[in-house]
Amino acid sequence: MSRYFKYKTADGLRADAEAMGLDIRLTDDLSPLLGSITIGGRTVGNRLAIHPMEGCDGEPDGSPGELTLRRYRRFGDGGAKLIWGEAAAVVPESRANTRQLVCNADRADGLSRMLEQCRRSHRDAWGDDSDLLVGLQLTHSGRYSVPRPLLAQHDPGLDPRTVLDRATGRTADDHTPLLSDDDLDRLQDRYVEAAEVASKVGYDFVDLKQCHRYLLCELLSAHTRPGKYGGPFENRTRFIREVVGRIRDRLPGLMVATRMNVYDGIPWRNGPDQEGEPEAVPYPLRSCWGTDPDDHTKPDLAEPIRLIGQLRDLGVAMVNVTMGNPYGSPHIIRPFEYPPPDGYETPEHPLIGIDRHFKAAEQIQRACPELPILGSGYSWLQAFLFQAGAANIRDGRVSIVGVGRASLSHPDFARNVLEGRPLDRKRICRTFSYCTALMRSKHNELGQYPTGCPPFDKEVYDPIWKDAQETAPSKG
Numbered sequence: 043m044s045r046y047f048k049y050k051t052a053d054g055l056r057a058d059a060e061a062m063g064l065d066i067r068l069t070d071d072l073s074p075l076l077g078s079i080t081i082g083g084r085t086v087g088n089r090l091a092i093h094p095m096e097g098c099d100g101e102p103d104g105s106p107g108e109l110t111l112r113r114y115r116r117f118g119d120g121g122a123k124l125i126w127g128e129a130a131a132v133v134p135e136s137r138a139n140t141r142q143l144v145c146n147a148d149r150a151d152g153l154s155r156m157l158e159q160c161r162r163s164h165r166d167a168w169g170d171d172s173d174l175l176v177g178l179q180l181t182h183s184g185r186y187s188v189p190r191p192l193l194a195q196h197d198p199g200l201d202p203r204t205v206l207d208r209a210t211g212r213t214a215d216d217h218t219p220l221l222s223d224d225d226l227d228r229l230q231d232r233y234v235e236a237a238e239v240a241s242k243v244g245y246d247f248v249d250l251k252q253c254h255r256y257l258l259c260e261l262l263s264a265h266t267r268p269g270k271y272g273g274p275f276e277n278r279t280r281f282i283r284e285v286v287g288r289i290r291d292r293l294p295g296l297m298v299a300t301r302m303n304v305y306d307g308i309p310w311r312n313g314p315d316q317e318g319e320p321e322a323v324p325y326p327l328r329s330c331w332g333t334d335p336d337d338h339t340k341p342d343l344a345e346p347i348r349l350i351g352q353l354r355d356l357g358v359a360m361v362n363v364t365m366g367n368p369y370g371s372p373h374i375i376r377p378f379e380y381p382p383p384d385g386y387e388t389p390e391h392p393l394i395g396i397d398r399h400f401k402a403a404e405q406i407q408r409a410c411p412e413l414p415i416l417g418s419g420y421s422w423l424q425a426f427l428f429q430a431g432a433a434n435i436r437d438g439r440v441s442i443v444g445v446g447r448a449s450l451s452h453p454d455f456a457r458n459v460l461e462g463r464p465l466d467r468k469r470i471c472r473t474f475s476y477c478t479a480l481m482r483s484k485h486n487e488l489g490q491y492p493t494g495c496p497p498f499d500k501e502v503y504d505p506i507w508k509d510a511q512e513t514a515p516s517k518g
Contacts, residue, residue: 046392047379047424047472055393055426064397067433068426074435075428075443075459078173081124081414082297082359084246087173089435090456091124091416092117093362093446094179094249094301096142098481099492104134104144105152109492109502114156117449118163121456123174124416124442125160126301126362129181129251132229132236136192136257138183139481140489145180145236153178154243167457177247177299178240180233184257185214186369188489193220194257195264195272197329199309199321200370223269226261230285237289237296247297247359250285254375255367258282259303262349263331279349283356290357300353301362304402305332305341309370310386318373318386332365341365341402347409360414362444363403372478374398376447377422382478392422392473400430404439414441421448422473425465428455447471451498469498476507483510 049055052068059066075089099109106114117125130145130153131137137144145153157176164171185191185204193204196216204214221229237248252258261281264272271280282300289298308330313319326335334340350361366374372385377392388395399419407415417440420427431443445455448471458465480493480503496507 045379046388047422049426052426052429055423059393059397062391062393064393065401066393066397066430067437068429069433069436070429071436072428072432072459074432079414079441081175082247084175084297085173086175087123088121088456088460089431089442090122090459091126091442091444092120092122092449092453093418093444094126094128094251095446095449096128096481097492097494098139098141098490100141100143101152102140102488103149104131104137104142105149106143106156107141107492109494110143111156111159112502113453113494114160115163116453118160118174119167120449120454121168121460122445122449123456125174125176126249126416126444127156127176127178127245129179130236132180132182132232135190136182136184136187138181138186138256139188139484141492142183145178145239147235147239150239150243153239153245157244175246177249177297178245179249179251179301180236180240181251182229182257184255184260186256192257193218194226194260195220195267195329197260199323199329200255203309203370220267223271226271226281230281230288233285234288234292237293237298241293241296245296247299248289249299249301249362250282251301252282253301253303253364255303255306255370259306259331262303262345263306263329265328275345275348279352282349283352286353286356286358297359298357299360299362300358301364302346302350303331303365304343304346304363304406305365305374305398306330307333307366307371307374308338309367310373310389312386316387318389341398343402343405347406350406350410350413354410354413358413360416360442361406361410362416362418363399363406364418365399365402368478377419377473378475379422379473380475382475382482384482385475385478395419396422396430400434400439404434407438407440411438416440416442416444418444418446420444421446421471424448424470424472425467428459447473447477450477450493451495471495472497480507480510483514485513485515486510
């Protein structure tokens with residue numbers, strides 16, 4: 043049963059938001075979602091996007107699996123005109139789980155199948171894919187790489203949670219070696235090579251992933267790192283600026299985008315009664331991006347706005363705005379009704395988190411009005427998601443509305459909007475965190491269960507959910 047979401051009407055939601063002093067706007071006129079937009083010289087048929095939603099269902103070698111292909115067929119059929127393909131590691135050792143995709147020459151055939159099936163499904167359903175934009179997210183998981191964490195900086199809140207040796211439980215500390223400047227120089231080459239693969243396969247754009255405390259996100263906050271990739275702003279942003287420049291020079295026909303944290307915050311933990319509470323960290327903060335150094339609850343978007351302006355000038359075509367850390371602050375990245383099994387109860391009403399997302403995206407959009415900004419944080423709003431998205435586009439707060447978790451349960455959400463029908467209430471995401479629970483399940487023979495929506499995609503994921511629950515190691 044829902045504990046926070048009790049809204050039968052938009053007026054009820056609006057009244058609660060106003061009572062909390064939040065700026066969450068709603069409109070019954072969904073036409074702003076239906077208009078086209080030009081991105082990187084391409085016409086995109088509507089303002090609805092699917093976020094990079096990993097299925098943790100690739101083959102062990104990093105090629106797409108059958109469930110991966112199924113997901114992209116469903117996304118292609120669904121009607122959203124911007125499909126932001128999921129994370130693919132630029133080197134195998136940088137995967138965040140044992141079934142994450144890899145983008146290199148050896149995996150090109152599988153990535154090609156994923157793209158071709160997505161586009162064919164779209165053509166079959168909608169007749170034309172010339173106004174469909176499909177990308178691939180290039181990633182390095184940094185401290186969350188498996189089987190070995192690869193750190194770009196030290197973080198007093200995250201190092202004690204970063205397990206270096208699962209057999210002994212040894213965690214990172216100030217003496218744990220960081221990736222060297224030479225390592226990062228070579229990694230730039232791998233990003234360029236991965237972009238070449240994506241371009242040859244036919245993806246319209248690549249996303250250089252700078253979010254959720256993975257490697258490129260951590261570099262942005264590496265105040266205490268020595269060398270040319272740490273310290274002042276120019277050094278902390280060197281990697282992304284140089285990689286963007288190199289890709290644009292090598293592949294002028296390939297669009298470059300980035301999904302970027304604009305606010306990191308700090309890690310949270312279980313407190314009394316399982317409610318989330320912030321970790322005790324030293325101030326001023328020296329390992330957080332987009333965060334007031336004296337108050338972790340306050341975003342400070344001065345540096346993110348500065349960097350986004352530089353990336354725009356280097357040719358980045360669009361920015362997907364996000365925040366937080368799925369392992370350390372899930373209520374910030376994706377406001378939820380119920381926490382994942384390794385998480386905590388939300389310390390705030392989810393509407394507060396949604397308001398945080400909307401205001402951050404608006405600040406970025408106002409600062410860069412000519413740059414398409416894709417907004418996040420909508421799924422908890424359930425049936426009112428599109429009323430909020432339409433209002434935000436109408437008011438110039440954002441250019442495109444992205445749907446994440448809700449696309450797993452209802453991948454054809456855009457069809458309903460385009461045809462003027464309400465969402466299917468039997469498939470609306472309730473943010474109960476089943477998908478995240480599956481992502482955290484690692485105890486099968488492949489070291490990772492695939493993730494999806496067990497309640498609303500029962501035929502495929504209910505058996506997977508039951509197996510994961512029945513075989514889970516005892517917590518006792």
